[in-house]
Amino acid sequence: MKRILVVAAAALALAGCDAAVLSGSDGNDDTLDIPEIADGDISEKTMVDVTRELSSDEFEGRMPGSEGEKKTVELLTQRFEAAGLQPGNDGKWTQDVPLVEITGSDFAPLSITGGKDGGMAFEYGKDWVGVSYRETPRTRINNSELVFVGYGINAPERGWNDYEGLDMKGKTAVILVNDPDFGAEDLEGPFNGKAMTYYGRWTYKFEEAARQGAAAALIIHETEPASYGWNVVESSWSGPQAYPQRGENAPALTEMNGWIQNDVAQKIFAAAGKDLAKLKEAARKKDFKAVPLDVQASTSFANETREYMSQNVIGILPGTKRPEEYVLYTAHWDHLGRCTPADDGDDICNGAVDNATGTAALVALAEAQAKAGAADRSMVFLAVTAEEQGLLGSTYYAQNPVFPLDQTVGGVNMDAFLIAGPARDVTVVGPGKSQLDEFLKAALDSDGRIATDNPNPEAGYYYRSDHFPFAKQGVPMLYLDGGEDLVEGGREAGAAVAKEYRDNRYHGPKDEFDENWDWSGVMADLQLYYRLGRMMAMSTSWPNWVEGDEFRGIRDESCAATNAGC
Numbered sequence: 001m002k003r004i005l006v007v008a009a010a011a012l013a014l015a016g017c018d019a020a021v022l023s024g025s026d027g028n029d030d031t032l033d034i035p036e037i038a039d040g041d042i043s044e045k046t047m048v049d050v051t052r053e054l055s056s057d058e059f060e061g062r063m064p065g066s067e068g069e070k071k072t073v074e075l076l077t078q079r080f081e082a083a084g085l086q087p088g089n090d091g092k093w094t095q096d097v098p099l100v101e102i103t104g105s106d107f108a109p110l111s112i113t114g115g116k117d118g119g120m121a122f123e124y125g126k127d128w129v130g131v132s133y134r135e136t137p138r139t140r141i142n143n144s145e146l147v148f149v150g151y152g153i154n155a156p157e158r159g160w161n162d163y164e165g166l167d168m169k170g171k172t173a174v175i176l177v178n179d180p181d182f183g184a185e186d187l188e189g190p191f192n193g194k195a196m197t198y199y200g201r202w203t204y205k206f207e208e209a210a211r212q213g214a215a216a217a218l219i220i221h222e223t224e225p226a227s228y229g230w231n232v233v234e235s236s237w238s239g240p241q242a243y244p245q246r247g248e249n250a251p252a253l254t255e256m257n258g259w260i261q262n263d264v265a266q267k268i269f270a271a272a273g274k275d276l277a278k279l280k281e282a283a284r285k286k287d288f289k290a291v292p293l294d295v296q297a298s299t300s301f302a303n304e305t306r307e308y309m310s311q312n313v314i315g316i317l318p319g320t321k322r323p324e325e326y327v328l329y330t331a332h333w334d335h336l337g338r339c340t341p342a343d344d345g346d347d348i349c350n351g352a353v354d355n356a357t358g359t360a361a362l363v364a365l366a367e368a369q370a371k372a373g374a375a376d377r378s379m380v381f382l383a384v385t386a387e388e389q390g391l392l393g394s395t396y397y398a399q400n401p402v403f404p405l406d407q408t409v410g411g412v413n414m415d416a417f418l419i420a421g422p423a424r425d426v427t428v429v430g431p432g433k434s435q436l437d438e439f440l441k442a443a444l445d446s447d448g449r450i451a452t453d454n455p456n457p458e459a460g461y462y463y464r465s466d467h468f469p470f471a472k473q474g475v476p477m478l479y480l481d482g483g484e485d486l487v488e489g490g491r492e493a494g495a496a497v498a499k500e501y502r503d504n505r506y507h508g509p510k511d512e513f514d515e516n517w518d519w520s521g522v523m524a525d526l527q528l529y530y531r532l533g534r535m536m537a538m539s540t541s542w543p544n545w546v547e548g549d550e551f552r553g554i555r556d557e558s559c560a561a562t563n564a565g566c
Contacts, residue, residue, distance in 0.1 A: 032435060033541040034442045040368035040530035044519050047526070050079065050360035054333070055352035055513045062351060063337025064242055064310040064386045065101055072333050072359075073311050076383050079363045080315035084370030088314030088380060089402050095312040097385055097396045098245040100305060104131055104139075104238075107301040110260070113143065114295040115271035122264050124301075125340075128218070129237040130258030135305045139256050143296040144172040144215050146268070150283030150290065151176050152205040152217070158190055159286065163212050166290050172216040172297050173209040174265070177202065178225035180284040182458055190286065196460035200225075203390065203463075206257045216256040216297070220265040227459035232507045233259050235339045235349065242389035244396065245307065256299075271295060310334075312393045313383040314402060317369055319537065321376040324564060326403045327536040328380050328411025328475070329365055329529070330394060330466050331358035332387030336507060346509040353501065353511050357417035359383055361526060368530055375537035377409060384466055387415075394466035398473045406558040407565035410436050410476040410543055412532050413467035419517040420497040422524050423483025425452040430462040433551075434476040435543035436536075443531040447524070452484050474555035476543050478532065482525060542566050 053059070053075060060068040077093045087093045107124035122128050132139040150162040152175035160180075179200035181189035191197045198204050202219055209217035223229050237259065260268075269276040272293040282288050313333065319325065335351025350356075366381045380403060384393030398405070426444065428451045431437060444451055454461060462468065467477035484494040505511040536543075542559075545552040559566030 031541070032438050032543065033539045034439055034535055035538045036446070037443075037531045037534045037538070039527055040365075040534070041371050042364050042368045042523060042526050042530060044523055046364040046367060047357070047360050047519060047522065050075070050363050051352060051356045052513045054356035054359055055350040057348055057350065059350075061337040061339070061349040062333060062335045063240065064099060064334050064389070065306070065308040066337055068337065069310060069334070069385070073313055076313040076333065076359070076363070080313070080366060080381065083315070083363060083366040085315030085317055085366050085381060088316040088382075093313055093315065095314055095397065095400075095402060097310045097312055097393050098307070099242045099310050099386060099392065100135060100245050100307050101240045101242050102132060102135065103240045103304045103306075104301045105304065108299050111298045112268055112271065112295050113298070115293075116273060117271040120267060120271065122260070125234055125238060127264045128258055128260045129234055130216075130256045130299065130301070131237055131241050132256050132303055133243055133253045134255060136303060138300060138302050140300045141172065141216050141256055142298050144170060144298070146172050146174050146272075146293040146295050146297055148269075148274070148279055148291040148293055149173045149175055150288050151178070151180055151199070152208055153179065153199045154208055154212075155199060160190065162283070162288060162290060163208075164289070166212065168209070168212040168214040170215050172218060173212070173214045174293070175205050175209070175217060175219045176225075176280060176283055177219050177222060178458065178460075182225045195457035196463075198460075198463050201460055201463050206254065207251070209257075210252045210254045213252070214254050216254050216258070218297075219259050220262055221259045222262050225458070227456065228502065228506070230261060231340070235336065235507050236388070239337065239339060242310070242386050242392060244392055268295065269293065310385040310393065312385055312397055315366060315381045317366070317374055317379040317381075319376050319378040320374045323378050324407055325377040326380050326408045327377055327533055328382060328408060328470070328477070329362055329414070329533055330382045330384060330411060330470075331355055331362050331414040332385070332393065332466055333359045333383045334385050334388055334393070336388055339507075339509065342509040349507065349509055350512050352513040353418060354416040354506065355387070356513070357522065358414035361414045361417065361529065364526060365530055365533065369534065372534070375534055377537040378403075379533060379537050387466055391466055391469055395469040398469035404562075404565065405470070405473050405475050406562040408475050409536050409539075410434070410478070411467070411470065412478045412480070412529055413465055414529065415465040415479075417522045417525060418482045418497055418501055419514070419519070420482055420486060420494060420521050421518050422487045422521040423449075423494065424485045424487060425450045425483040426525065426528060427452050427454055427481035427484055429454045429479045429481060432546065433549050434545045436476050436478050439532055439535050439543065440478060443528050443535060446531060447528055449483070449528070454481070455484060471551050472554070474551055474558050476545060476555070480525075480528070482521060486521075
C-alpha cells in the first residue's frame with residue numbers, strides 16, 4: 001500500500017491512461033535517437049542470492065529505521081561497490097531521509113452513538129483501523145458527527161465538489177474508495193472511465209478531508225474497488241507508521257485517518273436510517289450532495305513517536321561523453337517489518353517478491369551495465385526507502401535530487417517481479433504517456449515480445465510506486481509489470497499466478513523466498529530493463545511526455561529554465 005502525504009498541485013488533475021494503446025509519442029517519433037543494444041550479461045546467481053538474503057528472517061522484513069535497514073544498506077553498498085559503481089551522493093553511498101515513526105496502541109473500540117440502534121462498538125483490527133499523522137501522545141475523537149461525502153472529491157476543473165456547502169470542522173468524513181467512474185467498461189466518463197484517476201486513491205481522499213477541516217476520515221473498504229483485501233489494510237495500517245518530518249507551514253492534518261469494513265459501514269448507515277447501497281449510486285452523479293448521518297463516532301489510542309533517519313542508497317556509473325545527463329533505475333528496498341502473524345505464528349513480512357526482487361534487480365543490472373562498460377550518459381541506481389509508508393524515499397529524492405531532474409533523461413522503476421515463468425508480453429502500467437514508449441517498443445521488438453496494457457486500470461497502479469514522484473516533477477518514467485500471457489498456460493495461467501500472490505502472500509508473512517522458483521521469466525524481463533536503460537544512456541534524445549499529458553507542462557517548464565539538460 002502506498003502512502004503519499006504531500007501531493008503536488010499538478011497531481012490533483014491526474015488522468016488515468018492505463019488503458020491507452022502503447023502508442024509512443026506525439027508524432028515526432030522519427031526524431032528520436034534509439035540505438036540498438038545487444039543482450040546484457042545479467043547474473044541469475046546475483047538475483048537469487050540477493051533476493052534470498054534480503055528476504056531472510058535476519059533482515060526482519062526491512063522496516064525503515066530498524067536493524068533490518070542497517071543490514072540492507074550495508075548489503076547494497078557492498079554489492080554496488082563490487083559491481084563497479086561509484087558512490088552516488090558526493091562521495092557517499094547514501095542520502096539521508098528524515099522520517100517520523102508513530103506507533104499506535106491501546107486502541108479503544110470505534111463507538112457509534114445516536115441513531116435508532118442507540119449505540120454500537122466496533123473492534124480495532126477486525127472492524128476498523130486508524131492512525132494519526134500528528135505527533136501527539138494520544139488521539140481522541142469525541143462524538144464527532146459522521147458525514148457521508150461520497151467519493152470525497154473536490155475537483156474544480158471537472159465541476160465536481162463532494163464537500164460543497166459543508167463545514168467539516170470537528171466532523172468525520174465517511175468516504176467511498178476509488179472514484180465515481182469505477183465499474184465503467186471504457187475510458188469515457190468525468191473521471192476517465194475505468195482508468196482510475198488520482199482522485200480515487202486513498203492518499204488524495206485523506207488529504208482533501210484535511211483541507212476541508214475534518215477531524216477524521218474513514219474510508220469504506222471494498223475489495224474490488226480498492227484492489228486488495230482487508231488483510232492488506234489491516235497489515236499495512238497496524239504497527240509502526242512512518243511519515244516525512246513536517247517543516248514549517250506544512251499542510252493541515254486530520255486527527256485520525258482510517259478504514260472501516262463494508263459490513264461495518266452498512267450497520268452504521270442502517271442505524272442512521274440510510275440505505276448505503278442507494279447512497280453509493282447517488283455518489284456517482286455530479287449533483288450528489290453530502291449526507292449528514294446524525295450519528296457520532298468516538299475512539300482513542302496512544303501514540304509513541306520516534307524521529308529517525310532512514311536512507312536511500314545511490315550508486316552511479318558515470319557517463320563517458322555526457323556525464324551530466326542521467327538515466328535512472330529505481331526500486332524500493334523496504335518492506336513492512338513485523339506484521340499481523342500468519343496462522344503458524346510467523347510475523348515477519350519478508351517481502352521476497354515485494355520488493356527484494358526489484359532491489360536484487362538493481363544490483364544485477366548494475367553488474368551487467370558495468371561489465372558492458374560505461375555508457376555515454378551516466379546511469380544512476382537508486383534504492384529508495386519507505387515506499388510502503390507512502391513512496392517517502394522516492395518523494396524525498398524527487399524533492400531533494402542529488403542529480404538535477406532537468407538533467408535526468410528518464411528512467412525505469414522496478415517493483416515486485418512475480419515468479420511466473422517466461423511470458424510472451426510485458427504489462428505496461430500507464431501506456432501512451434511519454435516518448436519512452438518508443439524506446440520500450442524497440443526493446444520489445446529486439447526481444448520478440450509485445451506490450452500488454454495494464455489489465456486493471458481501475459486499481460490505479462500508476463499512482464502506487466516509486467516512479468510517480470518523479471513523474472510529478474516532470475521526469476518521464478516507465479513502469480512495467482511481468483507479462484500476463486505466459487508461455488506455459490497463456491493468460492489464464494498468468495492471471496492465476498497474480499491472483500494467488502495477491503490473495504495469499506501480498507503484504508503478508510508468506511511473501512517468502514522459495515529455492516524452487518523458476519527465474520527464467522524474471523531474467524527475460526531483466527534483459528528488457530537492461531536494454532531500456534542502455535538505450536536511454538546511449539541516445540542523444542530527450543524523450544518528453546506526449547502532448548496533453550498532465551506532466552508535459554511540468555517538464556517543458558523545467559527544460560525551458562535550464563541550459564544544462566533537456
